[in-house]
Amino acid sequence: MKRVLPFVLLLACSAPAFGQTVDSQGAKQLTDNLAHYFGKKPFDIGFVKVSVEGDAYKLAFDFKPLVEMIGKQDGFKFDFSPYALLTKPRSDGAWDVSANFTAQGSMEFNGDRGPQSAKMSFKGHRLVGIYDPKLAAFSSATSSLEGMTMTSQDPTQRTDLSTGAGTATIGATKGQNGGVDFTMGQTVADFNETVTIGSPGSGQKIPLTLKSPELSVDAKGKGVRTKPLLDLLAFAVANEDEAKLKANQAELKSHLLAALPLWERIDGAYNFKDVRVVSPTGNFGAAEVGIAFGMDGIARNGTINYAIKASGLSMPQNLIPSWAIALRPTDLDLNFGGANIDLDTMAKKAIEAFDLNKNPPLSQEFGDGLKKEFLANGPKIVIGHSTVKGGGAEIALEGDMTFPDGEKPDANVTIDVTGYDKIVAALQEAAKTDPQASQAFTGALAIKGFAKTLPDGRIEWVINARHDGSVTVNGAMLKGPDPVMEDGAGQGASPGEGNSGGAGAKLQP
Template sequence: MKRVLPFVLMLAFGTPAWGQVVDSPGAKQLSDDLSRYIGKKALDSGILKISADGDAYRIAFDFNALIRANPSKDPLTFNLAPFAMLIKPRSDGSWSVSSDLAPNAFVDVAGPRGVRFSVSGSAFSGIYDPGLTAFTSGAGSMAGMQVRSRDPKEPMDLSVGAGTSTLNASKSTGGGVDFAMTQTIADFVETAIVDGGETGLKVPVTMKSPRVSAEITGNGVRTKAFLDLLGFAIANQDEASLKANQAELKSLLTSALPLWERLEESYRFEGLTFATAVGDFGLGDLRATTSIGGISRDGKIDYNIRAAGLTVPQQLLPSWSVALLPTDLELNIGGDNIDLDTMAKKAIEAFDLNKDPALSDEFGDALVADFMANNPKIVLKHSIVKNGNVELAVEGEMTFPGEKPEATMTVNVAGYDKIVQAVQAAAKTDPQAAQIFPAALAIKAFAKTLPDGRLEWVIDANTDGSVTVNGAMLKPADAVQDNPIMDPSDATVPDHGSGENDNGGAGAKLKP
């Protein structure tokens, strides 16, 4: 709430403030303006109070009034001073904003699923431009935060130390707003009890990181369109009004497209550790980034995960496998040719709130068919897993021609011989390694040796169900019912010209 409420309120400050004198009539006018986006009930019941406070307006959120207006069946214990914002009109039409977001607050909900939280020393200040419906600048800080959940199955305790945040925005050349937000917190600690379900086990896990950071950026975000939709939702809360004004809703939804050009969020955990009953797992650096395009005809989604310095309790692994354990990885996966624009516009045009359902099943099926006809792709971009001796790289893509998947993937490995040697040596005394060794040889037999010494496997999965590896048939087409999956010993290994697979010139058979 402390994060969302300020931005909902500030989005609603659409009245320019040129030369405005702060007084009681101005507070009344501001209340009327805000009521369009938060509803008159919030003002009439005292949940929100707006008053003149010197040269600024004070907006107070009263939690007591909120509880009275929305009584809970579970008894509540809380100590929340009214949330307050001071907004001061500036000569250029923008507003100066300042607030103690949640000083020394807690809410305690009685019962088996109670939650208690507290935030200390939290404050925010910034400049809001009603013409952009966005903050052009802002900065926040807090001294710390604690959250405790008493869920009977999976209780959780979370605490973080001091944190800071910044944000800024400017007009986008293509329409909408470009913005950037950053946040950094120290001393992240979360302890949870993982429920083992039918096993009855309760496993405690503690996750720690001395520093957690986040970055969120957006291009061409249609903030004004979101504000208009918010106003419509408040004005049409009952079903009859919503049905009667659905033409306006369709117009507002269409105007909001494509929602944004691009949104990207990135999170980073430094020195991350997981303390468990079986030992400590660790990551020196973990980063995750998500990038999502707006609703367009050629939309894209990209996910990137990077992890470095992976450690696991060695007692969990066979001793021979420790040297082969990956220490670093980078995964890049996404989607291309995602035509959400056509789907969205057709759905907006076709839905009818006077019918149940508003969109027929037949329409939904046709919409999915149109979406698939654009040939959307799942793309695995260059991704790697490595340790000091071995590096595995993989990339590929999957499409769905005729609603059946078709995929190609290229895998290459540097240091594969070190894997085989380690498994071979361990096979003399370790039954598990002895079982793995033949498979390791079989996999190598399918490989193509590249000029730099890497081994490569190009895997093709076709719509008929057949799978080949470097041209060798691993699985025939689904039409073959008598032997749908070939034994590796019966697979023909392609000749790559190196001579290593020759068998008297008669076409080598894989015999590990």
């Protein structure tokens, strides 16, 4: 609901207010603005109604007509309590927006896995904000929620989700290069999700519960193309008829190009504190878990990044051998993503080439050629500097993967270990009484034989795997190139070429 309401106002208040008089004529204008993006059907059936309430306009949403219209579908049932929000014109052309309600709903339908259902309840939702038509976004807004519950179920799984009180803020300004820059922050207390898995007729149920006293979400965006995206939505509503859409596909292409690059950059992060996972095998936990992501828009040289961080990890000791308890990871910092991603060229060529009068609009040959060109531009899979800590040791790695021939990859990975001697010593002691530890100890010694010791005491492996099938470790050939095929496939540059020779410069301690 917190996502739906701002979006509805974004559409409804698409025209400047300039302190206009709140009257029936203004209500009609808001209705026309909404119909421009939603079509007239929602108003004809009574799903949406705009009326005057005091010095503001009331937007009322009644799901009963919508339920009656779609309820004819076999096995589908839907119900959601009505709600309303108020919007008031300001003298600066913006709109004041507010809402205060409690809502609940349910849904039943037949899915691929049989009958499915969902129930949800939102308690004490409040929204106060200022919508700016010049930005096609909220320049500022705050919302709060006293709590929410949601339950979904199918024949094999049941999910129960609940949260306590939560708050959210959002702000937007005009971007320097066009579009809108925004920031968003949200906190939710007492996050609790239980997933119960059980096959029909087995009588066996496996519950798994995730708990956290605090969940926070932060996001920011740069250059989001809100107005062109609104124009594209309006075009879609005005051209719902297939024949009309085909006739106006030149205009469609113009709208699609105007919306590029969609945004310049978007970054976000989820953070859980004092995480507890309760399972039949025992309890897992972490003092803090964070998941971050970021991506450029449709760019010529775009990047995408993901990061997973966890500290204070714990797990049931009965799941690992006693000798491995001291070596178990306690902290993780994993970073990966992509670079040199040319989506701009692909998008513009696809927009230029598609023809809705053909089936398919883009030929298989065009798609294959576009894919080949994309790989030829050198996209790269990247492992950023990542670490795993535990037992007084630290493993660090980073690397990349490219596709020089458009199919088979070249991969380069550098692995550094601090405290490797502690790992070997622990395995050596455990090997006296445990066969598994004895095997691990033998493997640890063999792996160390390929390593290079750096001046600061770390040991390092620089691994280069080339598209010709060859593999080198610290410059030494571990595996030669694959046999050369008659058509020349599999040939590559000299084995070992391009590796860093174990200098250790890639990783920072």
